[in-house]
Amino acid sequence: MKWSRLPIALGAALALTACHTASTPPAHSATVTASRSPAGAAEITLAFAGDVQFADRTARLLSNPATAFGSISSTLSAADVAMVNLETAVTTRGTAEPKRFHFRAPVSAYDALKAAGIDVATIANNHTLDYGRVGLADTVDAAKAARFPTVGAGDNAAGAFAPWITEIRGTKIAFLGFSQVFELWTSWKATDNQAGIAMARDLPRAVAAVQAARKQADVVVVYMHWGQEGDSCPTDEARALAGDLATAGANIIVGAHAHLLLGDGRIGNTFVQYGLGNFLWRSDDAYSNDTGVLKVTLHGSAVERAELVPALISRQTGQPELARGKDATRISQKYNNLRACAALAATGSASARPGG
Template identity: 35%
Template sequence: MVYAEYLGQPSIFELARTGDLRAISDLINTYLRPEGISARVAPPDRKGCLPVLVEFQQEPMAEGIVKFICHLLWKLNAPNLEGVKIAARYQGDGEILWKQSVRLVTPANRVYRGQGHRRWLNLDGIKFKTLRLMFLMGSAVSAFVLGCWVSYYEVRAEVFPLPKNPAQENIALVAPPPKRSDTVQAALEVVPVVQQEQVKNPQDPTVTLVFGGDVTLSDHFEDVIGTNYSLPFAQLPEYQDADLAMVNLENPLTRSTLRRPNKQFNFKADPEAVKVLTEGGIDIVNLANNHTMDYGEPGLMETIATLDQAGIKTVGAGRDMKEARRPSIIEVKGQRIAYLGYYDADFHAATETLAGTNPRYDQQVAADIKAIRDQVDWVVVNYHWGVELAEYPGDWQIDLARFTIDQGADVVIGHHPHTLQGAEIYKGRPIVYSLGNFIFGGNSRADYETAVLRVALNANHQMKVEFLPVEVTQYQAKVISTPKGEDIIKRVGRLSQIFDQPMQSSVVLDTPQRQIKRVDAALTPTAEPTLPLVTEPKPESPSTATEMLPSEPPKTLFSEPMQSPVIKQSGSISQTESPLPPKLETKTATQDDLKPYIDQPFIKDPFISLPSFPQAPVPSTQSYRGSDFPISFQIAIPKQQSVTTESEVSVSKMERGSHAEIDLPLKNREFDQAIG
């Protein structure tokens, strides 16, 4: 098959046959990359031997790799290709695991040897010497010699037929891969695909994403950090090493002085503070939150312009509804990741004529995801939601998150509560309900513990998800592996126990591969090419132990999924802990139901029974009050005889009205201290 756009130019197969190294590399990687393997080629040596370096994350069968590459190069039938030297190693490792040299015998290089090596006899010389010998010998002997000579060349022509004219051969042997459009049709507009070319490990096909919680570069943060913009991320290489790093930016970057009225907390940072993000390796920020519009439309426009000038993508807010709903689509290492962000529809939502944040409507979320689902490889959805200081998400959040996965999202990330919440696996996709504070200068606390989420995506459409415990000291974040870090991971695990499938510290997921939609129908093949496509001449049997001519490529180079060690859980949650909310009344998934979504989830350390304590935990002070959400919170106070241990008040917006006063059931000194 030849695509229309290639009719007037050489195909990748033709270019590879001429010795074009880039074409040879692209041809090999067309089949190896889906298996999580990459190959690089170098110019052939003086003997015509092509060096090939194979890199992988999991070591496949060496024999399968060698046979596959030899088979593909044999099909090229390149006249100047005499053999191949294959070396293999793990990605990012300089140590070579194994090497294999193979001599290739093809019809083309046999002719090439005859034309380019003196050891082959010249045909004209053979003719002249033979004729002269025939004149000098008798007729009977001459007839015998002539018959042998003719028979020899007839047999040789049958066994080793000369290749056809390359221009007349079927060049559809290996069809060029379909070209993906550089734009994506979103729900409201056509969106360009941004190419992420500056990555730390370009030879590693695995794409690494990192997600952090709330970031505010104002107020007390400015007092501590000043203009030392590189300090906050100086000890966090996990962000700089990631292919795509994201945070929730909770303040505009503006010099505007026009504050949003009737708001208790208005955050902003000088546009120069964007250097904190660039120094930290941030690639994209979520602006769908309750502080993006603290300084109105001018503040938002200056923020977006500042971030754009710094090379940082934004999602979740804009000058109108179209811009606020616009997904950010980034292609890195051949994989396309789409980001979306949403905030409460009741607060400064963008409209067709007004700037604001992307409103969280179910129908709109579904439309946004479905519009791009078949044109990208992965979809990440950010929600700014929930109640501050709440350790558990509300039922409506759980329903919305699962609804989002049902529409086609691959990852759901939550912000706003300013504290870590649990995470779950739903239909093979991770949902993280709150990442808590990250670099949050909106209060006086500069030291606290939190976590970031790291997601690794490989070419086999597998996803590895893990929490990284982080300690923040004077607004400088650092991943820790101390007992304190273990406590952070255990806390997330405990908070995740309310879900049917809690997400452990680290888990590997097998996600069903999505069919990629090609926007240009003229370039869409009817089927993906597989080897072999056409009948090729039967190769000659190997003449030596290292001469290898595979007859067909292996169907699968390796089939074992990306795995990690499994550690059994032991013990259970102590009965003396703070009671967990009741589990949702949903059907419990069996182990068979979870396949093939989850493959060997594991945690770094087994859960252990936590020590009992007489008091319920005191709420974290790293948050501020002033949420615009309806009152719905859980308060824990020290145990007293005169009051109950926990009280919960939940009053909907419809019940309390806009300015209704509420009589809380507890009013004493301890209660006042608990809520500040």
């Protein structure tokens, strides 16, 4: 069972407590060198997964939100907190923005996230404003109505850059969401007087948000939308930003946008994962069906271990399913090798074994 925790509402954030079940052992694991918490500190598990969209083949999954994510839900639910990137507007209104791809989903998307054991989602990405600020307002309002926490967008910069903070067995954890994607960023960014996305290209504001969260919480998590689509190596821009966020006080940085798995490692004591790929995905032509659930284990405020549970996106349903046998080993080996171009320090010994 997921431990109950004390949520702390900031801005539009709202709490969620759910029951959890056991997960399958992961295939890739790495011990992170970090300053350790005092002896006897409680163990906390966080789970992260990549891009989620309810469109095309995955739209039909919302006919039954309780089963939309399928069997991977048990892996997500086993964590104390699970987080994904919800890459869609949640609206039936608005006008399409001047861009190639547009995605939107009904409010039942939030029911599906909750039923899967997901506790918080970043909406700082290049699709939340696909239907303009009317669509953004609906997306944020629907999350509030569903009592589902989102980060990374809001009625103004204060709301967009605000963290969701929750307390788990005495450790306060702050979750932030930023986007570094260039497309339409100047018109989509949140400002003091304009709704929008928390854009990391507004670097002083992003750094200040991490610093402020660090003063309020023991652990700061930043979920980034960054990188180059189709490129399994992080961009120089993403690597520079990771360093800035680590210096500002981020303990964990995870990312998505490239539609591929990217490498992990550390910058000092900060654990960085540059890309989690697609997760619950609308089409079979977006670079790769390899995916996984990243499990990060904390002891108090210290990051002790990071593990990727390898998974494959079903070509039929678009749902992620735990990888088995040769697929699990293949994905784990590929993931281990991705650190070479990530320019991150090794996180310790890694192992590959079947995912279940």
